Each structure stands twice: as C-alpha cells, then as structure tokens.
Amino acid sequence: MAREVKPETALDRFVATIRDWYAEEPDPEKRWECLTPVMQELLADPSVLEASKNWPLTNGGGPRNPDGRVENLLFYQDPDYGFALQGVKKAADRSDRRGIHDHGRIYTLYGLLDGHEKVERFERIDDGSKEDYAAIRQTVEMAVGPGDVDVVKPYEIHTEVTVGEAAVALILRSEPSGSSTQHRYNMETGEYQASQGPRLVPVDMFGK
Numbered sequence: 001m002a003r004e005v006k007p008e009t010a011l012d013r014f015v016a017t018i019r020d021w022y023a024e025e026p027d028p029e030k031r032w033e034c035l036t037p038v039m040q041e042l043l044a045d046p047s048v049l050e051a052s053k054n055w056p057l058t059n060g061g062g063p064r065n066p067d068g069r070v071e072n073l074l075f076y077q078d079p080d081y082g083f084a085l086q087g088v089k090k091a092a093d094r095s096d097r098r099g100i101h102d103h104g105r106i107y108t109l110y111g112l113l114d115g116h117e118k119v120e121r122f123e124r125i126d127d128g129s130k131e132d133y134a135a136i137r138q139t140v141e142m143a144v145g146p147g148d149v150d151v152v153k154p155y156e157i158h159t160e161v162t163v164g165e166a167a168v169a170l171i172l173r174s175e176p177s178g179s180s181t182q183h184r185y186n187m188e189t190g191e192y193q194a195s196q197g198p199r200l201v202p203v204d205m206f207g208k
C-alpha cells in the first residue's frame with residue numbers, strides 16, 4: 001500500500017534552517033542576530049498568510065483571559081534545542097496595550113505577518129535597590145508592518161501596541177513562554193512584578 005508522504009511546508013523549511021543555525025553557531029547572542037532573515041522568509045511565504053485565516057484569535061479577540069493571562073498560539077517546539085514558534089492573532093477592535101514587559105532570559109524575534117502595530121521600547125532608570133519597583137522611561141516608538149521583525153534580547157523592556165487594525169504576528173522564542181519568569185512594568189506607578197508569561201494554545205499551522 002502506498003504510504004502518504006506529506007509535502008514539505010514553509011514551517012518545515014523554517015525549522016530546518018533554525019536547527020542548522022543552532023548546530024553551527026553555539027553563541028546565542030551571535031545566533032539570534034542572524035535569524036531575522038530566516039523569520040522574514042517565513043513571513044513572506046504566501047502559504048503562511050493564507051493559513052493564518054484559520055487560526056483562532058488569541059484570548060478570543062480580547063486583551064486577556066478572565067484569569068489575567070494572555071495567550072500565544074504554539075505552532076512548534078523543538079525537541080532538541082528547545083526553541084518554540086508561537087504567534088498572536090489580534091482582532092481589529094482590540095484597542096489595548098499588552099502591557100510593558102520583558103521576557104526574562106528568553107531571546108525573541110517578533111515578526112509581523114499581517115496588519116500594523118507599534119513597538120515601544122523602554123530602559124530602566126533606577127538602581128534596582130527598591131523591591132517590587134522599577135522606574136523606566138521610553139526610548140523607542142516604532143511603527144511596524146508585514147515583514148518587520150523586532151529582535152528582543154533577554155530582559156529588554158518593551159510592548160506591542162495595537163493601532164485599530166487586526167494584526168497577526170509570529171514569535172520565535174529561545175524557550176517557550178512560561179519557562180522563564182518574566183516581568184511586568186507600570187511606567188506611571190513604578191510597579192514591577194514577576195509574571196508567568198503567555199499561556200500556550202497548540203495550533204496546527206496548516207490545519208483547517
């Protein structure tokens with residue numbers, strides 16, 4: 001009996017290339033600086049944009065779940081190197097800011113697949129001596145559109161802001177969300193707290 005052979009997808013090619021980088025470049029700092037073009041190739045593949053129409057909205061289209069946690073779609077987690085390809089799909093009427101945060105020790109590439117958003121970056125301006133307190137100031141405000149990739153290194157403080165448009169993003173992380181303690185920041189009050197990071201919702205990228 002003939003065995004069905006599944007055709008190679010854009011995700012298969014992406015994963016193979018990322019795995020090659022892990023095998024060839026042991027220094028994470030150097031490796032993560034080289035991965036942007038690989039992410040851009042995935043974002044530019046028309047099959048991915050088409051497939052995204054079938055993905056569920058994260059948080060049912062709202063900013064958060066009742067328990068206060070945000071969601072990420074989970075498309076792939078590598079069994080050997082631990083990296084994960086995640087995503088978010090936000091509705092047009094979701095006019096919220098995700099909240100200012102860092103990703104703990106995780107390296108991240110945030111790549112926009114569809115729609116437009118604003119990326120904001122911040123830096124810490126206190127000495128870290130006061131518990132549960134962090135003073136920050138904004139350093140960057142950047143409009144991003146399809147194909148743009150933001151490289152977020154460990155502990156870098158940032159947020160993505162919706163601008164009244166539906167938006168879909170793919171997020172490559174050195175470890176899946178939830179594996180490292182993240183932090184949330186409040187620029188007005190200086191409140192600084194540990195958080196678990198997004199909850200993961202497994203999705204078949206090319207499923208119906």
Ligand SMILES: [Fe+2]
Nearest residue numbers: 101102103158
């Ligand atoms: Fe983030």
